[in-house]
Amino acid sequence: RINGERLWSSLMELAQIGATQKGGVCRLTLTDLDKQGRDLVLGWARDAGMTVTIDKIGNGFMRRAGRNNNLPPIMTGSHIDTQPTGGKFDGNYGVLAGIEVVRTLNDLGIETEAPIEVAFWTNEEGSRFVPVMMGSGVFAKAFTLEHAYAATDTEGKSVKGELERIGYIGTQEPGDHPIGAYFETHIEQGPVLEDNDVTIGVVQGVLGIRWFDCTVTGMEAHAGPTPMALRKDAMQVSARIMQEVVAAALRHAPHGRGTVGMVQVFPNSRNVIPGRVKFSIDLRNSTDALVDQMADEVKAFAAKVAAESGLEVKIELVSSYSAIGFHADCVDAVARAAKKLGYSNMPAVSGAGHDAVYMAKLAPSGMIFIPCKDGISHNEIEDAKPEHITAGCNVLLHAMLERAGT
Amino acid sequence: RINGERLWSSLMELAQIGATQKGGVCRLTLTDLDKQGRDLVLGWARDAGMTVTIDKIGNGFMRRAGRNNNLPPIMTGSHIDTQPTGGKFDGNYGVLAGIEVVRTLNDLGIETEAPIEVAFWTNEEGSRFVPVMMGSGVFAKAFTLEHAYAATDTEGKSVKGELERIGYIGTQEPGDHPIGAYFETHIEQGPVLEDNDVTIGVVQGVLGIRWFDCTVTGMEAHAGPTPMALRKDAMQVSARIMQEVVAAALRHAPHGRGTVGMVQVFPNSRNVIPGRVKFSIDLRNSTDALVDQMADEVKAFAAKVAAESGLEVKIELVSSYSAIGFHADCVDAVARAAKKLGYSNMPAVSGAGHDAVYMAKLAPSGMIFIPCKDGISHNEIEDAKPEHITAGCNVLLHAMLERAGT
Numbered sequence: 001r002i003n004g005e006r007l008w009s010s011l012m013e014l015a016q017i018g019a020t021q022k023g024g025v026c027r028l029t030l031t032d033l034d035k036q037g038r039d040l041v042l043g044w045a046r047d048a049g050m051t052v053t054i055d056k057i058g059n060g061f062m063r064r065a066g067r068n069n070n071l072p073p074i075m076t077g078s079h080i081d082t083q084p085t086g087g088k089f090d091g092n093y094g095v096l097a098g099i100e101v102v103r104t105l106n107d108l109g110i111e112t113e114a115p116i117e118v119a120f121w122t123n124e125e126g127s128r129f130v131p132v133m134m135g136s137g138v139f140a141k142a143f144t145l146e147h148a149y150a151a152t153d154t155e156g157k158s159v160k161g162e163l164e165r166i167g168y169i170g171t172q173e174p175g176d177h178p179i180g181a182y183f184e185t186h187i188e189q190g191p192v193l194e195d196n197d198v199t200i201g202v203v204q205g206v207l208g209i210r211w212f213d214c215t216v217t218g219m220e221a222h223a224g225p226t227p228m229a230l231r232k233d234a235m236q237v238s239a240r241i242m243q244e245v246v247a248a249a250l251r252h253a254p255h256g257r258g259t260v261g262m263v264q265v266f267p268n269s270r271n272v273i274p275g276r277v278k279f280s281i282d283l284r285n286s287t288d289a290l291v292d293q294m295a296d297e298v299k300a301f302a303a304k305v306a307a308e309s310g311l312e313v314k315i316e317l318v319s320s321y322s323a324i325g326f327h328a329d330c331v332d333a334v335a336r337a338a339k340k341l342g343y344s345n346m347p348a349v350s351g352a353g354h355d356a357v358y359m360a361k362l363a364p365s366g367m368i369f370i371p372c373k374d375g376i377s378h379n380e381i382e383d384a385k386p387e388h389i390t391a392g393c394n395v396l397l398h399a400m401l402e403r404a405g406t
Numbered sequence: 407r408i409n410g411e412r413l414w415s416s417l418m419e420l421a422q423i424g425a426t427q428k429g430g431v432c433r434l435t436l437t438d439l440d441k442q443g444r445d446l447v448l449g450w451a452r453d454a455g456m457t458v459t460i461d462k463i464g465n466g467f468m469r470r471a472g473r474n475n476n477l478p479p480i481m482t483g484s485h486i487d488t489q490p491t492g493g494k495f496d497g498n499y500g501v502l503a504g505i506e507v508v509r510t511l512n513d514l515g516i517e518t519e520a521p522i523e524v525a526f527w528t529n530e531e532g533s534r535f536v537p538v539m540m541g542s543g544v545f546a547k548a549f550t551l552e553h554a555y556a557a558t559d560t561e562g563k564s565v566k567g568e569l570e571r572i573g574y575i576g577t578q579e580p581g582d583h584p585i586g587a588y589f590e591t592h593i594e595q596g597p598v599l600e601d602n603d604v605t606i607g608v609v610q611g612v613l614g615i616r617w618f619d620c621t622v623t624g625m626e627a628h629a630g631p632t633p634m635a636l637r638k639d640a641m642q643v644s645a646r647i648m649q650e651v652v653a654a655a656l657r658h659a660p661h662g663r664g665t666v667g668m669v670q671v672f673p674n675s676r677n678v679i680p681g682r683v684k685f686s687i688d689l690r691n692s693t694d695a696l697v698d699q700m701a702d703e704v705k706a707f708a709a710k711v712a713a714e715s716g717l718e719v720k721i722e723l724v725s726s727y728s729a730i731g732f733h734a735d736c737v738d739a740v741a742r743a744a745k746k747l748g749y750s751n752m753p754a755v756s757g758a759g760h761d762a763v764y765m766a767k768l769a770p771s772g773m774i775f776i777p778c779k780d781g782i783s784h785n786e787i788e789d790a791k792p793e794h795i796t797a798g799c800n801v802l803l804h805a806m807l808e809r810a811g812t
């Protein structure tokens with residue numbers, strides 16, 4: 001069993017770097033604070049006898065040798081960058097749980113057959129630089145190193161420049177690195193485990209995601225003198241499509257998700273009928289077929305509404321992430337570990353993207369979820385219970401040991 | 407008959423002051439440009455032998471004496487301030503049509519029994535200082551001079567300070583001024599006359615207006631991991647209420663109008679379920695009873711949706727303008743003039759507020775509408791045909807002569 005107090009105290013120490021007044025953390029990727037966080041974590045790894053390498057996109061790999069170092073390592077990891085108004089646990093927990101696994105193996109004098117590796121991936125959050133899950137994406141060759149390097153923040157600073165500035169541009173080629181299996185421990189970021197009063201979510205896979213922008217173009221006109229019959233009200237047509245986004249998700253239960261999170265109205269004046277509305281559509285489901293079916297239904301509905309109303313409706317794909325089913329061996333290893341340790345557990349899906357999505361392209365992978373308070377994350381009030389933090393790490397320890405061999 | 411070319415050329419000359427690249431006018435109230443416009447118009451009035459007074463809120467009154475100057479004047483007028491992206495005709499037409507009426511009377515050597523007065527009212531548009539229809543509102547004692555003086559623009563400049571700065575703070579007490587009758591000529595700002603191919607709208611009244619802000623409060627959560635059943639999506643609840651705004655207007659045809667023009671979503675991020683949405687509701691109808699009925703229906707629907715969804719819905723009144731029925735004598739005078747002159751005409755309602763709304767509290771009042779291109783106003787592409795400009799002014803001449811006596 002891992003040392004829960006030590007893990008908690010490391011989490012709290014890391015959370016000091018970029019701590020916010022409301023108890024959260026603001027440690028954006030590739031800032032000075034991110035450098036401080038990286039330095040702290042790598043220091044802990046070295047203290048635990050691990051060797052450190054950094055690759056060209058700034059991903060950090062901390063390795064504990066095994067008996068047979070020709071075997072590909074059993075890896076765990078996550079990210080230590082946060083949202084601007086982020087919490088203490090999102091990502092950070094997955095990295096420090098890995099360190100705690102190694103510390104525990106050291107305490108108990110356990111040697112593994114395969115080496116153990118703990119990774120932190122650069123810019124998972126995507127709030128400073130687009131795209132999200134950048135480090136793991138480059139590692140899995142989902143896009144090129146050059147593409148990632150060229151990304152700039154709102155001040156025009158590039159990923160490459162910032163990596164150089166903080167001294168975290170390594171020499172290792174990303175992805176040049178076979179992996180035996182990958183596990184990621186994470187807070188659920190949703191309310192399902194808490195709602196079911198369950199400690200461990202055995203993650204089966206990650207929902208496929210499609211992001212669209214929908215633009216409805218009507219005719220700007222004065223709200224007073226324009227009779228209802230002569231209007232081309234872009235907001236009203238948008239409202240119908242927005243409701244269809246949810247209806248499509250409900251028709252494809254239980255994993256269908258539909259969200260309109262971002263809305264811009266032009267000219268956005270109280271007594272002007274909106275001439276144009278742009279809004280985002282976020283569709284998710286457990287298979288690509290289902291999420292594509294949802295997208296087709298929303299598009300067909302939008303086309304029907306456009307024809308009926310005479311307004312123009314344009315729906316453009318912004319991003320697409322394939323649904324991932326985790327490897328049965330890893331999923332089973334997590335379930336077995338939870339059972340053996342006596343933790344209540346249930347199958348879970350990840351509704352959010354994680355670095356594990358890209359790792360699943362390279363190696364058998366799995367994830368371990370623990371509950372977080374009210375399902376809230378990406379928020380300074382994000383919170384998790386010490387006993388759940390401990391439980392998730394114990395499950396990680398046992399799942400990794402099963403795969404690494406003792 | 408008036409001199410249509412002279413009126414058109416004055417309109418085009420005034421439109422030079424604050425002319426925009428796209429052919430519109432930006433002449434915000436109480437700016438240096440507004441001062442230039444006021445100076446030009448008053449110069450024309452003096453050239454036409456009129457006497458000028460300015461009141462304490464900067465309203466300008468240009469008077470042509472009658473045979474019996476103890477009679478209250480027959481007044482016409484409108485405003486010369488514009489929207490930031492305004493056109494050449496909104497307001498300006500009503501003022502210059504009044505000047506043209508006087509020029510025509512001079513040309514023809516016609517003396518009237520009662521004096522004739524032409525007014526321009528300060529800050530009708532309300533885009534720089536709130537509230538709209540400020541000068542006529544103070545004149546009609548709808549609110550106090552002090553309230554109007556204290557209004558500030560986005561740079562913190564006050565109405566009083568700006569009146570002093572441009573030299574248009576007069577000595578006359580607003581409203582200290584009996585009026586025999588009031589007529590206002592205006593572009594329709596809507597598509598009905600054009601749609602019916604009619605030259606003159608005989609305005610029966612002005613719709614009552616209720617402005618509300620609606621705030622829907624749900625729970626901000628991650629769009630991925632939050633199942634549909636556990637959401638409190640403020641955007642989806644808002645979309646339902648937005649549609650009811652239109653449904654209520656349609657149930658109370660023909661004059662019911664319902665518009666959601668302004669929408670703000672929090673936090674407005676693609677993968678966050680909106681926790682709060684604030685939007686405006688603009689309801690209008692031909693009687694206060696009808697517009698209040700519409701408001702009651704929208705509120706009842708919102709309460710039902712709140713109860714069903716468990717989200718909080720708050721609807722707050724922002725402004726209210728009573729419906730106005732114009733005086734039968736004035737309405738009939740306009741109709742008779744249009745008929746006598748052989749112009750196609752139809753009864754019309756004004757969907758937008760005008761200075762005439764406040765004047766109707768003080769004296770028998772009426773309005774004359776002419777078509778504008780595609781019903782568009784508050785836009786640099788606002789346009790009207792010279793023959794309609796001429797026709798509206800001829801109707802004004804005859805209606806005023808009927809009331810003033812010759």
Ligand SMILES: NC(=O)NCCC(=O)O
Nearest residue numbers: 132351352353354630677
């Ligand atoms: N974990 C996480 O917030 N990923 C960002 C992409 C998503 O919206 O799922």
Ligand SMILES: NC(=O)NCCC(=O)O
Nearest residue numbers: 224271538757758759760
């Ligand atoms: N004429 C005009 O635009 N008035 C402003 C108030 C309204 O929305 O009716």
